[in-house]
Amino acid sequence: MRCWRILPAIMALASLAGPAPAAASDTAIFAGTLIDGTGRPPQTGVTILLHDDRIAAITSGLHAPAGAAVIDLSHETVMPGFIDCHVHIAARLPSRTNETEYRLTHNDINRAFDGAVFVRQMLQQGFTSARDVGGGDWTTAVRDAIDAGQIPGPRLWVSLEPLGPTAGHGDEHDGLDAALSHPGWDNGLVDSVDEARLRVREHKRRGATVIKMMPSGGIASSGDDPRAQLMTNEEMKAVVDTAHSLGLKVAAHIYPAGAIENAVRAGVDSVEHGSFATAQTFALMKAHGTYLVPTLTVYDVFYAAARDTPELLAPGTAKKELANDLLPKKNLKLALSSGVKIAYGTDIGEGDHAMEFRLLIDNGMAPADAILAATSRAADLIGAADRIGSVQPGRFADLVAVSGDPLTDHALLDHVDFVMKGGLVYRRNGAATEADPDAPK
Ligand SMILES: [Zn+2]
Structure with a gap:
C-alpha cells in the first residue's frame, strides 16, 4: 500500500x-x-x-x-478539486449515532480516528481542500497527519472549538447535568472582551488556521435560541481584530438578521448559515465583501434525522430542526438575487459532501455558479486563491x-x-x- x-x-x-x-x-x-x-x-x-x-x-x-x-x-x-468551506471532519451522521452517548463515550483520540476515515471519503468525493470550522485537538492532528503524508485527505484549514458565550450554541455543557464538566469543554467559552482576545491567541498557539465564532444561538444544540444574538458587539469585534492581527480569518455561525449585520460591521469574513437574513442584511454583506456559506446540506440531513430518529439527536433539538427546515432554502433565492458572494459548505463530516451541489442548484443557483462556489470563491474565502481553486x-x-x-x-x-x-x-x-x-x- x-x-x-x-x-x-x-x-x-x-x-x-x-x-x-x-x-x-x-x-x-x-x-x-x-x-x-x-x-x-x-x-x-x-x-x-x-x-x-x-x-x-x-x-x-x-x-x-x-x-x-x-x-x-x-x-x-x-x-x-472541490473545496468544502464548512466541515466538521469527525462529525458522524445524526441518523447513525446517538449524539449524547457519543459525546460522553468518545475522547479526542477516538474522534481523530473517525476524522481520518471521513477525510478519505471526502477526497474520494472530489474534495481536495476543506475548512473545518469547529473541532478540537483531533482536527489539527488529522490535518498534520495529512500534511505529513501519513493518511490521505484534503488540504485542511482548521479552527478549534467555536468561540461563544456560556449557554450559547457552542457550550458543551448545555443539555447535560450542569454538574458535569470535562477538560476542553471550556476552550471556546468567551464572556468578555479580554477572554475573546485570549481565546483567539490560545487557538492560534494550538494550531488553528481559522477562527470560528458563534455570535447567535443555533439549532442542533440544547437550550439556546437561534433567533437571539448571544455575543456582544464588543466581544465579536475583539475576536475579529485579534484574529486578523494574527493573519487568521473569522467564520461566524449566525442566524438572525440583526446579529449578522452587527457581525458584518465587526468585520467577519464569512457568515455561516445566515438563514434569517433579510434583503438589507445581504446588501450590507455585499457592501463589506462578506461571504455567505449557506450550508443547505446540514438542514436536510438533520431534518431527516429529526423526523425519523429524533431520539438520536441532542436533547430538545428535534423540535427546533423541524421548525426551521425550510428557511435556508427560501433564503437562498434572496441571497442569489442580492448578489452576495457565496462559498460552498455542507456542515457535515461523514456523508455526501456533493449534496450541496444538488441543493444549491435545485434551489436556484446556476450549475456554473455552484462550481465557482466550490472552487475559486471557496479558495478566495479561505485566503488561498494563489494555491487552490483554479x-x-x-x-x-x-x-x-x-x-x-x-x-x-x-x-x-x-x-x-x-x-x-x-x-x-x-x-x-x-x-x-x-x-x-x-x-x-
Ligand atoms: Zn458547523
Missing part, C-alpha cells in the same frame, strides 16, 4: 553517494473540456502540464512534451473530472470519476487507486 512513499527514501539514500538528479516529474493531462474555476467559459481540447505537485502550464490541443507521463481525460470534463499555472495540481457536461447534467458532480491532489491520483475510472486502495466508500 502507498508504494509511492518509498521513493523519497530511496532518493535520500542515493543522495548519500553524491548529487542525485532532481526527483522531478512531468505529467500531461489531456482534458476533453476544462472548466478552470476562474469563471471563464469552458475550453475544449486542452493539455494541462504538471511539474511535480503543481500546474505548470495549460496549452491548447492534446500533445505531451517528450518524457512526460500522459493521463488521458480527453472524454471527460476536468475541473479544479486550474492555472502555479496552483497545486488538485483536479477532478466527470464523464460528461456538469453544466447540463449536474448529477455528474455527485460521482466524480477522477481525483488528483498534489499531482497524485487518488481516484480513476470511478474507483479508488493504489494511492488509497481501501478508501471508504
Whole structure:
C-alpha cells in the first residue's frame, strides 16, 4: 500500500553517494473540456502540464512534451478539486449515532480516528481542500497527519472549538447535568472582551488556521435560541481584530438578521448559515465583501434525522430542526438575487459532501455558479486563491473530472470519476487507486 512513499527514501539514500538528479516529474493531462474555476467559459481540447505537485502550464490541443507521463481525460470534463468551506471532519451522521452517548463515550483520540476515515471519503468525493470550522485537538492532528503524508485527505484549514458565550450554541455543557464538566469543554467559552482576545491567541498557539465564532444561538444544540444574538458587539469585534492581527480569518455561525449585520460591521469574513437574513442584511454583506456559506446540506440531513430518529439527536433539538427546515432554502433565492458572494459548505463530516451541489442548484443557483462556489470563491474565502481553486499555472495540481457536461447534467458532480491532489491520483475510472486502495466508500 502507498508504494509511492518509498521513493523519497530511496532518493535520500542515493543522495548519500553524491548529487542525485532532481526527483522531478512531468505529467500531461489531456482534458476533453476544462472548466478552470476562474469563471471563464469552458475550453475544449486542452493539455494541462504538471511539474511535480503543481500546474505548470495549460496549452491548447492534446500533445505531451517528450518524457512526460500522459493521463488521458480527453472524454471527460476536468475541473479544479472541490473545496468544502464548512466541515466538521469527525462529525458522524445524526441518523447513525446517538449524539449524547457519543459525546460522553468518545475522547479526542477516538474522534481523530473517525476524522481520518471521513477525510478519505471526502477526497474520494472530489474534495481536495476543506475548512473545518469547529473541532478540537483531533482536527489539527488529522490535518498534520495529512500534511505529513501519513493518511490521505484534503488540504485542511482548521479552527478549534467555536468561540461563544456560556449557554450559547457552542457550550458543551448545555443539555447535560450542569454538574458535569470535562477538560476542553471550556476552550471556546468567551464572556468578555479580554477572554475573546485570549481565546483567539490560545487557538492560534494550538494550531488553528481559522477562527470560528458563534455570535447567535443555533439549532442542533440544547437550550439556546437561534433567533437571539448571544455575543456582544464588543466581544465579536475583539475576536475579529485579534484574529486578523494574527493573519487568521473569522467564520461566524449566525442566524438572525440583526446579529449578522452587527457581525458584518465587526468585520467577519464569512457568515455561516445566515438563514434569517433579510434583503438589507445581504446588501450590507455585499457592501463589506462578506461571504455567505449557506450550508443547505446540514438542514436536510438533520431534518431527516429529526423526523425519523429524533431520539438520536441532542436533547430538545428535534423540535427546533423541524421548525426551521425550510428557511435556508427560501433564503437562498434572496441571497442569489442580492448578489452576495457565496462559498460552498455542507456542515457535515461523514456523508455526501456533493449534496450541496444538488441543493444549491435545485434551489436556484446556476450549475456554473455552484462550481465557482466550490472552487475559486471557496479558495478566495479561505485566503488561498494563489494555491487552490483554479486550474492555472502555479496552483497545486488538485483536479477532478466527470464523464460528461456538469453544466447540463449536474448529477455528474455527485460521482466524480477522477481525483488528483498534489499531482497524485487518488481516484480513476470511478474507483479508488493504489494511492488509497481501501478508501471508504
Ligand atoms: Zn458547523
